[in-house]
Amino acid sequence: MVGALDGVKVLDLTRVLAGPLCTMILGDLGAEVIKVEAPGGSDETRKWGPPFQNGVSAYYLCANRNKKSLTVNLKDPRGKKIIYQLVEKSDVVIHNFKTGTMDRLGLGYEELSRCNPKLIYCSITGFGETGPYKNLPGYDFIIQGMSGLMSITGDEHTPPFKTGVAITDILTGLYACIGIQAALLEKDRSGRGQKIDLSLYDCAVSSLVNVASNYLMTKKVPPKMGNRHPNIVPYQTFRTADGEMVIAVGNDRQFQDLCSVLEMRELPSDPRFSTNPERVKHRTELIPILEKRFQMKSTAYWMEACQQKKIPCGPIQKLDEMVCDPQLTAREMFLSMEHPTAGTIQVVGSPVNYPPLINLTV
Numbered sequence: 001m002v003g004a005l006d007g008v009k010v011l012d013l014t015r016v017l018a019g020p021l022c023t024m025i026l027g028d029l030g031a032e033v034i035k036v037e038a039p040g041g042s043d044e045t046r047k048w049g050p051p052f053q054n055g056v057s058a059y060y061l062c063a064n065r066n067k068k069s070l071t072v073n074l075k076d077p078r079g080k081k082i083i084y085q086l087v088e089k090s091d092v093v094i095h096n097f098k099t100g101t102m103d104r105l106g107l108g109y110e111e112l113s114r115c116n117p118k119l120i121y122c123s124i125t126g127f128g129e130t131g132p133y134k135n136l137p138g139y140d141f142i143i144q145g146m147s148g149l150m151s152i153t154g155d156e157h158t159p160p161f162k163t164g165v166a167i168t169d170i171l172t173g174l175y176a177c178i179g180i181q182a183a184l185l186e187k188d189r190s191g192r193g194q195k196i197d198l199s200l201y202d203c204a205v206s207s208l209v210n211v212a213s214n215y216l217m218t219k220k221v222p223p224k225m226g227n228r229h230p231n232i233v234p235y236q237t238f239r240t241a242d243g244e245m246v247i248a249v250g251n252d253r254q255f256q257d258l259c260s261v262l263e264m265r266e267l268p269s270d271p272r273f274s275t276n277p278e279r280v281k282h283r284t285e286l287i288p289i290l291e292k293r294f295q296m297k298s299t300a301y302w303m304e305a306c307q308q309k310k311i312p313c314g315p316i317q318k319l320d321e322m323v324c325d326p327q328l329t330a331r332e333m334f335l336s337m338e339h340p341t342a343g344t345i346q347v348v349g350s351p352v353n354y355p356p357l358i359n360l361t362v
Helices: 018-028 077-088 109-115 140-147 167-190 200-206 209-218 252-261 276-281 283-294 299-308 326-330
Strands: 009-013 032-037 068-071 092-095 120-125 194-199 235-239 244-248 313-315 334-339 343-348
Touching (some): 009 018, 009 077, 018 032, 018 167, 032 077, 120 167, 167 200, 244 299, 252 276
Parallel strands (some): 009 032, 032 068, 120 194
Antiparallel strands (some): 235 244
8 A cells, every 4th residue: 555655755864763753654654764874883772772682672673664774974975975866866854963963064954955955854953953052962861851841740759750751752753754744745835845953852842731831821830740630630540449540530521420430429519629620729628539439449340330421531551451452453553574683573553544535436
């Protein structure tokens, strides 16, 4: 089946996660991706592990499928000539070298766009190509700390925590995909390429969404809230008789239904709990009442009861439980692929699905 980006050629000069994730997604969507590394391999994730399979890193495999591979010495005039030849035939060049590196190599946007005026040139750096931090190295962990993400992750009894995955790298890779595809549309209209300047720092700050909006409106520094939501109650984890589960009540009707399931129908008529704004104000009074009731029965019991009432809920699954989830099996989210060195590997599939078009021909 032809992919949505079939015919788009991408020259991938990235390494680690944000850039490779972006180009992998473009490859999943049908683009031809040529990954360029220095002789011997310059993507550090090739050596990140264990685990390894036949010497191939699981980390490297998570962001580098659907790509062709090439080694080029960018500091050698012969290597630069190869890059220019590839650029002439490419729609997109993406790199994540530190600010100024590509210009020093003679591979900056101005030089490459003279070679190919329709070129889309995406730069990913820690802090962007402008501003006082532009020359600083930026890694996901550092960016999580600086952006405020770590200050709201954890609870009042813990130090700041990073998320369990390199979330700012992932977000930046997704933003890069959005920016590149928008630029491809613009190129179709105007015939011109353009430069995209993305920073991990900017992308991390953009991910603060309602938390940042709350602060900008009130100037109140948000506390760490653990699994609780700053604007919605009840919207958190609850311990049950045999485990823990997530309840995500998004409106007053759902709260009424939850109280019906819990056999506490009097709660919605209490002025302190009748509306979400009041529940947020009186969180410390309401939550202990709900916690006590949830601990009376099992997770399976509450899951079934809540699902019957269409109350948003879910179990907290470890990875060995998640990979066996029948929903993910039905969605084919885990695939087997053949790798020339690692052999048969299992990978997480693409979440982007294109169901068959409906035939409207009469």
